[in-house]
Amino acid sequence: MYHLMQADNKKLATTWYGSFLHDQPQTDGSSRALVEAVISEQAHSKYNWLEWIISLMEYSDNKNINYHNICNNFLFSLFVQYFQNDIIIQTRILLIQAVITWMEKLWSRSPDSADYVRFLSISNGMLGDLYLKLGDLSNALNKYQISLTNDEVLCLGNTNSLEFKRDLSISNSRLGNLYVKLGYDHKALDKYQASLNIAEELSRLAPDTEIYKRDLSVDYSQLGDLYLKLGDSPKALDKYQTSLNISEELHLRVPDSLEYASDLTISYNKLGDLFLQLGDSLKALDKYQSSLCIAEELHRLEPESAYCTRNLSISYDKLGDLYFKLRDSLKALDKYQASLIIREELYRNVPDSAEYARDLSISYMKMGNLYIRLSDPSKALDKYQASFIIAEKLFNSAPDSAEYTHDLSLSYNKLGDLYQELGDILKALDKYQASLTIAEKLFHHAPDSLEYAGNLSYINRELGDLYVKLGDPLKALDKYKASLNTREELRYRVPNSTQYANDLVLGYYTIMDFYHKQGKYSEFLKYAELCKEALQYIINNNMYMNESYNKLLSSLERY
Template structure:
């Protein structure tokens, strides 16, 4: 996932988020009753906040831990302990505290969100995605017409290949705003992933009726035409329009190269695909290049491209081609 390539950015985001979480917690949140123990826990907690805002994180942590001894099952205290650990760079300890906080209060979205960010910095992608999903799903439940949240949730489901769930989110967006081009694009893409080509084509066309210069829809529709053996000339028109919008887009260039290959223009295909792979290292482009080299009679280069493709992503069809060539 792209966010894993931006570790420094996410780390900054984490610290920023931590700095503003849980800043004002009422005394009633600390302790089920107005007891002396609860009042003392609240005092330790507030002292911790004061140290925290002064930048004395280690001192703050000590105060939060004192509060936790008196109120061990309080999720707000656990959240602040986790935040302090994170600021001190003690990520494993922070994760454990946030996990405990979410167990104590599953509806605390701050905890889930911060836990997701910590998992992201630790490159624990599956765990991070799980926490993001919890946050987005709960926000969507609270505010069904929040289109932006549904976009995030739909795209998350799409990345996870939970296509039916993704489709529901994008359809919900379109019920509120039928002209949301990005929702139409992702809905069409989900249909295509499910091999529902007619629905995908119709939905991409709807997107282009609203925004004729939507590059991703132009390219995707053109690529479907190429893959399904429809009108190759029309496919190239669509893909070239996408390239007019974004000339250095490796995915678009790959589509053009693949269209050339399907039209029997192998040399032209080679030029475009070699250019594409320099801009966008992707298993599909390497697979396409392998097919082109094989067509040109260079089996060694074909094998090399398919091996690179498999290094990026295990794909049975690519593996089968490589095995046939190596027999």
């Protein structure tokens, strides 16, 4: 392929690429050559290799070319194997959009071809994934829905195809994940349940097929995540336990499978997270320890496996989170340090890995949080700055990544928190303002994102506190109300969320307290009443309310 590219022989390159299946060595070498050309283009090469690759599709009228193979090779060799971390997202989008246009043309000539419909479903799903990385939830939703529609058509026309049924299950699951991000929990529940129904059918039809069992475990786990978010702990526990049972069965069936053993650690961690949220620290510890035992054994058996090594760091991290919540700072420090050492080594060995870099940034941030708890602001600052440097580097490498942009905003937040605690109000203000600029950009780009809205609310509240300290009550009130508006919207959108219900109480209380200190009694009474109503909402909906809120409600009864 390399020589054909240098000779600019597009017709022969297209014929060659279509001559092999996607899992053959010749295809692998060709895909590698194509992706290396695009990487060189990103490094300011004068030749437009992306345009060259797209132009290969011009030969779609040539009857001697195997377009079925080319579709397979573009999707499963070029995209899945190579067009991941090394190619910027916008470039991937341009190429896959061109591939979709090309496939639609081929499908129009063979409208009865199930293969082209499936290729279109897969490519639209991939495009949706890319839009999701950009934080473009609207376009992601559109592409996922197209993918789902194609899968539904395939299943209706091929009722006995287990492959098409599985594709439909995955499409429903993917839409469920997106609806969770959008805050449409009931739509998410509907899609997760649809995915689960298909997975259960597949497992029943082919009980010895391990991939169907694994899909079933994942579906139960996702439902557990959603029920946990909705505050339905009993249902979450039931789904997590069912997922764990399947993971244990698969692990017993294929004890040498790293994937199934890793799935088992994830199942234990999910149950640990649930028990931690329920305040049952002993059960949480038991599950996290079970996860760690497996992770340590996997690492012992496969010491050279980066996958197993990373898995071990996650297990240490989970235990660190538990001990941090239990305020056992020394044990938390021990586990966070163990995780950090692993992540530093992984990043040192593969400095180009964005995943390892992000893991390391998160570890530094958690260490910073712990050093604040230990009253060591100097070490906290060191860790927060180390985290920030990585977050900034990742953002600069992929400025269109919503995830990296959000991470950078959080890093500014942490530095702002620390400077505020140190009494350096101006530096804190600078960091919060930088964070706010990013958060507003993200929220404007994806106004349906609950995560971005929550971050925006937090920053505005912190800025309100700073302006109070700076003696600027008008700006403080403006920020407090901006924060409150977001919290009201969040509770309205997700009425069953305990977190958003409690956050709204804090929003009303903050403004109530502000007016009390300003001596504005009528405004104080207005927000005191709103605060009472928000507290009563928590009680009426049987949500968890901590002791301080119980005391607050009692004190507000006087007004």
